[in-house]
Amino acid sequence: MPGDVPVERSRQVTPADDPTPSAWLWDLYFTVIAAAVAAAILLVAGAEPRNRAIALVALGAMVLVHLLIGRPLIVRDAEDLVSLSVVLLQIALFSVAIYHVPLSTWLMFAVIPMIFQTVPVRQAIPLVVGTNLVPVAVEYHVDPAGIGIDLVIAAISTGAGICMGLWIMRALEQSRERLRLIAELEASRAELGRLSHEAGVAAERARLAGEIHDTLAQGFTSIITLIQAADPALRDERLELAVRTARENLAESRALVAALSPTALASGTLPDAVRRQTLRFTEETGVPAPFRLTGDARDLPTRVEVVLLRAAQEALTNVRRHAGAREAAVVLAYAPDAVRLVVRDDGRGFDPAAADGYGLAGMRSRAAQVGGRLAVRSDPASGTTIELEIPA
Structure with a gap:
């Protein structure tokens, strides 16, 4: 049938189409930070082997907890009690590493983004503040006289960490919004294509019905009228055959008009x-x-x-x-x-x-x-x- 053209189908937008960096990039970042801090723990002078071993075990446990538990929660965007528990566990392991080797503080570059990605902002901000106070508490336990500079560093780290976390959350939210808009656009495009296709088919069917009605049907009617005007009784068999054929074709044309009409x-x-x-x-x-x-x-x-x-x-x-x-x-x-x-x-x-x-x-x-x-x-x-x- 004229007008029956294929409609372009919309590609279904899936989470894999999200324009944000893939989860494996964040895993790589977390692992690289952990590996760098582990190397520093191994190379730092003055740390006892036992303390190094405990810090390295805590660091390895953090990586395993993230890859096995934390990462699936981040991908699912769970933000539930389990997510909060995982973050508290990570902060505890982080505290253990810092207590035994203070150099582990550099792992803060991975811990703060992990907190913001795992729990809601209202929970992330106080957790970031608490995480930045861990090195201060450790320093106060080791050397109370040097706590002043540690408080200043903690304040700067807390402010920078919160700003970075909020920026990350804003970027993720914009990415989700873009994904939602893309999905809506694809759906609207598919609907528009369907409606345009249906309208085109209906218009073509209506045009053909009108053409048949205005040309063939009226032409057959005129033929019948003219023949009957010339020989009303249809005594000539050939004229009678012509009228019968014209009437049959008129019926066919009307059937076509009916079939093409809505x-x-x-x-x-x-x-x-x-x-x-x-x-x-x-x-x-x-x-x-x-x-x-x-x-x-x-x-x-x-x-x-x-x-x-x-x-x-x-x-x-x-x-x-x-x-x-x-x-x-x-x-x-x-x-x-x-x-x-x-x-x-x-x-x-x-x-x-x-x-x-x-x-x-x-x-x-x-x-x-x-x-x-x-x-x-x-x-x-x-x-x-x-x-x-x-x-x-």
Whole structure:
């Protein structure tokens, strides 16, 4: 069928598409910091072998806890009691390492980001403050006289650590927001492609139905009329055969028109189809939408009826999706030289000049194909009125 073109499918956005650095980069950073501090512990002068061994064991335990427990929690963004427990365990192991080898303080470069990634900010900030006080407490235990400079260093480290942690959290939040927007964009793109495809197919079917109705069907009708005018009794067998063939082909062309027309029109008149659309709208949304018919209903060209029906469907869809209306109304008015469709609602309104996502361009395009005119009036105070008038 013409117009049946493939619709581009949207690629599903997954967590693997997150533009932030992969988890393994953070694992590498943590491991490199731990390895550097371990090397420093091995090389530092003055530390007893026993203290070095305990600090190295504590450091290795921190790496294992992170890789086996902490990392999955960070990936899942758990931020629960288990996450808090893991952070407290890491701080305890960090304290053990510092107590036995004060040089382990440099591991703070890995511990502070780990805290912010594992627990909520309201818990991370006091934990960072407490973590920075651990070296001060150790120094006070070893040499109380030098605690002043340690407090200054702890204050600077705490401020810098909190700022770095908040920056990390802000960057992660922006990345999550970008991922959410990408997912919404992909979904909107897929929906737009589907609607465009359906609209294109419907428009092509309506065009073909109109062409068949206006050319072949009318041509066969004219042939029958002319032959019967020349020989009303059809005494000539050849003329009688020609009339019978023309009538059969006229029936076929009408069947094609019916098959190409929307199913809502195939089972009744245009007013019946529009009335059914309003009833369905009310059933699905609970919003009252009375339908009113004025003038004398009459048969219209198929393509005109298709445009009017599609406009009613699109307008009611907009009310359902965007208006937030308490009431709507649909009017189908037949005049001697035109037919007019009006759809009103008392919703929030919108700016027609900036409304690209409301299907107005498609309605205007279809209206122009049959010589019609679409008018849109909308504001927050009075809602929206869509009026389509087609000469017929």
